[in-house]
Amino acid sequence: MRAGARYLILFQYIGTKYSGAAKVPLHQLGKKGIQDHIEDAIKKLKPLNPVFSTISSRTDSGVHAFSNSAHFDLQRKNDNPPFTEDVLVDALNYHLQAEQIRITQAYRVPDDFHARYRAQSRTYVYRIALGVKNQNLLPVTEHNLCWHLRNTELDVGAMREAAALLVGLHDFSSFRAVSSDLAFKNPVKILDVARIQPGCSFVQTHFYRDIPFLELTFKSRSFLYKQVRRMTGALVAVGQGRISVPRVKEILEAKDSLAFPQGLAAPARGLFLTRVVYKETDLQVSSQASEEQLISTGPSED
Structure with missing residues (x-):
């Protein structure tokens, strides 16, 4: 046979x-x-x-x-x-x-x-639309495909400074979901990339709306449950001035999921797994x- x-x-x-x-x-x-x-x-x-x-x-x-x-x-x-x-x-x-x-x-x-x-790396991209008061103002092509913020501008320089703190070998316990059923998973990870850059959108070409986008890119061999959404939420909070860059370092070094501020994680709808190598x-x-x-x-x- x-x-x-x-x-x-x-x-x-x-x-x-x-x-x-x-x-x-x-x-x-x-x-x-x-x-x-x-x-x-x-x-x-x-x-x-x-x-x-x-x-x-x-x-x-x-x-x-x-x-x-x-x-x-x-x-x-x-x-x-x-x-x-x-x-x-x-x-x-x-x-x-x-x-x-x-x-x-x-x-x-x-x-x-x-x-x-056998996966060598995974890459996630988080998409953020700026200056959008509510989801109904998003073109239909972007509904449920990005996180819309009222802010027209974020302090991207501060966000990049905070993102640099996350790159490298760390215990990411603070960025793991509190209710994770994968609590046994090793929290020590190597984050290879944490990049923030302007993003492009289908909307800008075809709907004639000036909606600026940001893309946050994260690359690692593996991630903890909700780690990317928590890192994104923390970096956005830095960009909005809600928390400081040193505060992100404190959260990381606490190595405790309860140290992560409640309600700070980014919503699921803006996150894309873009590549598995x-x-x-x-x-x-x-x-x-x-x-x-x-x-x-x-x-x-x-």
């Missing part, structure tokens, strides 16, 4: 109507997670094996992604060869077309590949597997 194949898929989504990237436990009713919908699409390909996927990044409810990733195994019926990567992308998107989720790329990967643990060598399968994949024929889902 022909063995199954392991795939890595890259996918994007608008997270507004989903409970988050991770699968929702069976005992919880309500909105599904992104992972639930992807697994439903895989099941419609009628594999022989039970469907189980592993996502690289568990984004929270309301958070979006330009590129998240997951791996799963798929064994086809009747000893059929594995799907080619292009056919798999098309087939999954066919079954996801009712959702705001799209598969952008697929890789046939080694059987021991792990989407979460892997080593090219981790994505390579054997030459025999590659040749086997090339002989896969047609988009049959049996």
